[in-house]
Amino acid sequence: MNKKNQKTEWPLWEVFYQPKDGKPFEHAGSVHAPDAEMALQNARDTYARRNEGIAFWVVPSDQIVASTPEDVGPFFDPANDKPYRHPQFYSVPRAVKKRK
Amino acid sequence: MDTQQQLDEFQKRIDNGETIEPKDWMPERYRKQLIRMMSQHAHSEIVGMLPEGNWITRAPSLKRKMVLLAKVQDEAGHGLYLYSATETLGAERRELVEDYLYGNAKYSSIFNYPTLTYADICVIGWLVDGAAIVNQTMLAKSSYGPYARANLRICKEESFHKKQGYEMLAKMADGTPEQQRMAQDAVNRWWWPTLMMFGPHDSDSPNSAELIKWAVKTKTNDELRQHFVDRMVMEAEAIGISLPDPNLKYNEETGHWDFGDIPWDEFWSVVKGDGPMNRERMRARRKAYEDGEWVREAAMEYARKKKLREGKAS
Numbered sequence: 001m002n003k004k005n006q007k008t009e010w011p012l013w014e015v016f017y018q019p020k021d022g023k024p025f026e027h028a029g030s031v032h033a034p035d036a037e038m039a040l041q042n043a044r045d046t047y048a049r050r051n052e053g054i055a056f057w058v059v060p061s062d063q064i065v066a067s068t069p070e071d072v073g074p075f076f077d078p079a080n081d082k083p084y085r086h087p088q089f090y091s092v093p094r095a096v097k098k099r100k
Numbered sequence: 101m102d103t104q105q106q107l108d109e110f111q112k113r114i115d116n117g118e119t120i121e122p123k124d125w126m127p128e129r130y131r132k133q134l135i136r137m138m139s140q141h142a143h144s145e146i147v148g149m150l151p152e153g154n155w156i157t158r159a160p161s162l163k164r165k166m167v168l169l170a171k172v173q174d175e176a177g178h179g180l181y182l183y184s185a186t187e188t189l190g191a192e193r194r195e196l197v198e199d200y201l202y203g204n205a206k207y208s209s210i211f212n213y214p215t216l217t218y219a220d221i222c223v224i225g226w227l228v229d230g231a232a233i234v235n236q237t238m239l240a241k242s243s244y245g246p247y248a249r250a251n252l253r254i255c256k257e258e259s260f261h262k263k264q265g266y267e268m269l270a271k272m273a274d275g276t277p278e279q280q281r282m283a284q285d286a287v288n289r290w291w292w293p294t295l296m297m298f299g300p301h302d303s304d305s306p307n308s309a310e311l312i313k314w315a316v317k318t319k320t321n322d323e324l325r326q327h328f329v330d331r332m333v334m335e336a337e338a339i340g341i342s343l344p345d346p347n348l349k350y351n352e353e354t355g356h357w358d359f360g361d362i363p364w365d366e367f368w369s370v371v372k373g374d375g376p377m378n379r380e381r382m383r384a385r386r387k388a389y390e391d392g393e394w395v396r397e398a399a400m401e402y403a404r405k406k407k408l409r410e411g412k413a414s
Contacts, residue, residue, distance in 0.1 A: 008396040009194040012187065029184040029250070032193060034396075035403035046180050049173065050257075069124045 012061040013039040015046075017053030025057055033058075102127050114315050119245045122188040130314055133307065134244055135189050136205075137316065139196045142182035144208035147381055149175045151215045152224060160218060164268070168221065171261050178254045185246035201386050209367065210297050212375030219272055219279075219286035225265015227287070227294040227332070233258050234328045235298065243315035270339040287336070288344040295359075296367045298325040326356050333357050 010032040016025040028047040033039035039058040047053065067075055083089045107127055113120070120126055149172050156172065159165035183193055199205040210228055215221060233255060240251040272283040299305055299321040311317040319327075329348075336343050347360035370378065 008393065008400055009192065010396060010400065012193075029181055029246075030187065031180070031184070034399040035406065038399065038403075046177055049170075049177060066123065069121070 010034050013043070013058045014061050014064055015039075015043040016057040016059070017043070017047060018055040019053060021054060025055075028053070030061060031058070102129075111313075114243055114313075117315075118243075119248065120243050121245045129310075130316075131189050133311065133314075134247065134316065135186055135191050135196075137307075137311070138182055138186040138189075138247055139191065139200070140206050140208075142179050142186060142196070143200045143205060144211065145175050145179035145182060147207050147211045147385060150381055150384055151211055151213070151377075152221060154215050155218055155221050158218070159221075167264050171225070171264065174257050174261065178257070181250040181253055182247075185250040188246045197389065201382070201389055206371070208297060209370040209375060210293055212370050212377045212381060213290070213293055214377050216289075217282050217286060219269070219282040220290070222265050222269040222272060222283065223286040223290045225261050225263075226269050226335070227265075227290050228297070229258055229261040229265060230332065230335075231294050231297045231328055233262060234324050234331075238317060238319050238324065241318055247316075266335065266339075269341065273339045273341050284341060287341050291344050292363055292366075293370075295325060295329070295362050296364075298322075298328070300364070300367070329357050329359055 011034070012030055012032055013036075014030050015028045017028045018025050028043070031039055031042040031046055033042050036058060040056055043056050043058055044053075048056075079085075106125060110125065110127060110130075120130075152168060152172050152175070156165060156168050159168050183196060186196060187193055196205070200207065215224070236251045236255050236258065240248055240255055242248040242251065269283055269287075272279045275283075299308075302308055302320045302322050305321055308317070308320055312320065333343065333348065345360045347358065349358050350356075351358045369375070373379075
């Protein structure tokens with residue numbers, strides 16, 4: 001009997017964790033789970049066996065929308081010609097500069 | 101079809117030390133080789149729970165039982181990190197697992213050897229996990245981002261695995277004559293199979309050159325094996341254990357330890373399925389997968405009904 005493609009596959013969830021209080025969330029990896037509650041539990045058992053996280057987000061993987069590498073040039077180039085958005089663009093009097 | 105220009109640009113990114121991410125363009129062959137290698141790595145972590153799981157109920161103290169439980173649970177975690185990373189290449193978890201249970205996918209041959217005494221648990225931690233660290237430390241710098249990150253996470257946990265094994269072995273090597281005999285016997289049985297974990301010699305390893313060209317690996321099988329032997333000779337000596345190779349000898353010229361011929365006939369026969377535990381391991385894994393099917397189904401059904409109920413209530 002051909003066993004392929006007969007077994008159940010739980011949906012895929014992306015896991016994000018907050019490593020410490022006050023830190024931003026980071027992507028950890030993914031887990032399979034039938035629902036959000038088990039996705040959270042599986043995320044804990046997989047990615048926080050040593051207190052690596054104090055909080056988790058789980059998101060159905062097919063709900064993530066990402067920018068594509070092919071469009072990386074045109075997508076980000078609006079930021080390329082605006083040096084005036086950086087503090088280094090501006091000069092300040094010498095006397096003030098020395099004081100840090 | 102991959103064009104030459106695409107291939108050249110890809111190679112340029114690799115040579116620049118850039119990291120390849122899931123949505124980046126990559127040669128079909130790079131993707132295929134990664135899926136093969138990463139899923140094989142994942143299967144190995146999962147099957148690796150069996151030889152050690154064999155001793156959880158018979159660990160000599162509550163402390164050792166807790167340690168072994170935690171270690172075996174980590175191995176499950178490592179398998180999951182790696183499956184998760186493999187899925188970023190477009191492979192499905194179920195396909196990967198079924199290709200291994202009912203198809204042609206392989207796992208590391210080392211797990212086809214039996215764990216005859218508790219000393220084997222010490223030696224697996226020291227030698228087998230020690231060898232795995234050497235390999236995975238290299239893979240943590242792999243050109244494929246998700247694989248590199250999974251290995252980095254694994255390495256952080258693996259050093260506990262190795263240290264607990266080395267500590268136990270040192271205790272046994274310092275114990276009663278019977279314990280010393282047990283420890284030495286386990287080392288004698290595991291030493292050569294562990295050296296085989298690094299794979300065939302570079303000259304007999306068809307995949308190696310390609311994986312190095314793409315920076316999936318950065319060192320050859322023989323380089324990694326030599327690094328491992330040099331380190332283990334020192335660690336064995338420190339706890340009064342001898343390694344079962346009369347040809348082990350320090351080479352002044354190379355600064356490395358020369359060692360005897362690896363029994364490759366045994367390696368190939370285990371790879372082909374004739375090791376002492378191949379059949380038993382596959383039987384246990386298939387049984388676990390098939391016995392778990394009703395649980396996966398029931399959980400899906402429960403989730404579906406719960407959603408329906410919530411829909412009605414609102």
